[in-house]
Amino acid sequence: MTNEVQFILSLCIGFTVIIGIVKFKRIDRSYYPFFYLACISLLVEIISYVLIEKEMYDEKTVMINVFCFIEFVFYTWLFHLWGLFNFNRRLFIFINLIAFLMWLVFSFYPEGFTKPNMYFRVIYATALLFFAVTTFNKVVIQDRAPLFKNPKFWIILGIIIFFSFYLLSRTASLSLFGIDTSRQLRRGLQEVINYSNLIVNLMFAIGALCIPRKKNFTGLF
Amino acid sequence: MHTQEEEFYRAILIVAAVVGTILLYFIITAIRYHRKSIRMHKDKIQAEIDTLENERRRIASDLHDELGPLLSAVKLQINNIETVGEQDQQLVVKSSQHIDSIIQKLREISNNLMPNTLLRKGLKSGIEELAETYKKASRLEIKFNCDQEIRLDQNKEINLYRIVQEVLHNTIKHSGANLLLISLRKDDNRILLATADNGKGFDYFSKSKELKGLGLRNLQSRTEVMGGELICNSQPGKGVTYIFDIPV
Numbered sequence: 001m002t003n004e005v006q007f008i009l010s011l012c013i014g015f016t017v018i019i020g021i022v023k024f025k026r027i028d029r030s031y032y033p034f035f036y037l038a039c040i041s042l043l044v045e046i047i048s049y050v051l052i053e054k055e056m057y058d059e060k061t062v063m064i065n066v067f068c069f070i071e072f073v074f075y076t077w078l079f080h081l082w083g084l085f086n087f088n089r090r091l092f093i094f095i096n097l098i099a100f101l102m103w104l105v106f107s108f109y110p111e112g113f114t115k116p117n118m119y120f121r122v123i124y125a126t127a128l129l130f131f132a133v134t135t136f137n138k139v140v141i142q143d144r145a146p147l148f149k150n151p152k153f154w155i156i157l158g159i160i161i162f163f164s165f166y167l168l169s170r171t172a173s174l175s176l177f178g179i180d181t182s183r184q185l186r187r188g189l190q191e192v193i194n195y196s197n198l199i200v201n202l203m204f205a206i207g208a209l210c211i212p213r214k215k216n217f218t219g220l221f
Numbered sequence: 222m223h224t225q226e227e228e229f230y231r232a233i234l235i236v237a238a239v240v241g242t243i244l245l246y247f248i249i250t251a252i253r254y255h256r257k258s259i260r261m262h263k264d265k266i267q268a269e270i271d272t273l274e275n276e277r278r279r280i281a282s283d284l285h286d287e288l289g290p291l292l293s294a295v296k297l298q299i300n301n302i303e304t305v306g307e308q309d310q311q312l313v314v315k316s317s318q319h320i321d322s323i324i325q326k327l328r329e330i331s332n333n334l335m336p337n338t339l340l341r342k343g344l345k346s347g348i349e350e351l352a353e354t355y356k357k358a359s360r361l362e363i364k365f366n367c368d369q370e371i372r373l374d375q376n377k378e379i380n381l382y383r384i385v386q387e388v389l390h391n392t393i394k395h396s397g398a399n400l401l402l403i404s405l406r407k408d409d410n411r412i413l414l415a416t417a418d419n420g421k422g423f424d425y426f427s428k429s430k431e432l433k434g435l436g437l438r439n440l441q442s443r444t445e446v447m448g449g450e451l452i453c454n455s456q457p458g459k460g461v462t463y464i465f466d467i468p469v
Binding site: 148160172182 | 237259
């Protein structure tokens with residue numbers, strides 16, 4: 001898969017962004033973090049491509065390192081608004097503080113800030129997988145609406161699928177740490193993420209389409 | 222890629238395929254069990270509501286058809302007693318009055334259990350009568366607005382009537398409101414029942430989680446059984462608005 005093809009496929013997140021822009025004012029606020037993150041992701045994909053084209057690999061790595069933390073914050077915010085931490089704001093902030101400390105530590109250890117923070121990526125993907133599975137179970141038990149029409153179902157499923165493959169690819173990369181590997185192998189591992197990313201972006205778009213309109217109360221008074 | 226790398230990459234792909242299959246199986250089973258759970262839940266609520274309504278109907282009919290005539294006969298017999306003195310006469314009159322109030326009370330209970338007006342004249346008249354009864358019994362001002370005559374299948378009418386009854390009960394008992402507005406409208410393929418009070422309001426999510434919130438769960442269950450949607454808009458200090466959107 002060439003860089004161009006990879007870039008075009010990654011732009012699929014644009015569908016979600018477009019749907020988000022169209023529906024933004026008419027949907028429930030609890031979906032806002034999802035749309036914010038979709039916009040940030042699209043921006044990151046575009047900047048990544050530009051940086052690769054200009055062969056600024058260190059800058060790209062730094063940006064992805066920062067994005068990992070931002071992604072974690074937005075997903076936990078989304079889950080928090082969906083009631084994962086029983087709407088406990090302190091717990092939500094505490095979890096993010098812990099994540100920030102881990103991000104700081106693993107961004108400078110074992111390598112510098114210009115190298116991928118692999119340990120943090122494995123940890124945050126695992127945490128998000130746990131959060132997503134718990135929220136998924138809540139949705140399946142509590143929501144009585146058909147699952148196919150439930151936006152939370154599509155979004156959470158997307159998160160579970162993406163981070164499962166992400167975790168697989170990242171742990172494989174981690175096991176190769178320190179070993180001199182070929183460019184093809186690294187690209188091959190990246191492709192696993194790219195294909196899952198494509199499927200997940202389409203699932204996010206379906207989820208965004210399913211988000212119901214906010215109920216307007218004209219009031220009887 | 223070297224041979225060793227190729228083998229490693231192949232192993233990763235196999236693991237990815239296995240993970241993908243497990244995820245697919247997980248999704249399919251989750252959807253199947255969700256559907257099954259919804260069906261079972263709905264059947265269970267329907268059975269509970271049916272049992273409750275049948276029992277109410279039976280008790281109402283027993284009270285009205287058996288105890289009522291029996292008490293009337295007793296009253297007739299008491300009135301026919303030939304009294305000797307003034308004291309006996311007063312006793313007979315008093316007993317007759319007591320029997321009258323018992324008969325009246327029985328009618329009220331029977332009507333409360335299974336309202337005749339609802340069964341004979343339909344939902345609009347049923348709710349009108351209910352609102353009048355509650356208006357007399359409390360200081361709550363109730364305004365009911367319905368422009369059309371609405372006839373639905375009896376189960377739906379009873380469920381909607383019970384919902385209004387529950388809302389009235391909750392408003393009087395918990396809200397501290399002095400005004401309740403009820404609106405009933407039928408569109409092409411749905412019934413819209415809306416209620417709004419000017420009381421102290423509550424936090425819907427925390428209340429619906431409480432086990433003792435039976436009234437709220439009753440509203441949810443009856444709406445669910447009719448395949449409808451319950452929307453509650455309430456904040457502490459800002460009253461409660463319920464909207465029941467029921468497909469016909």
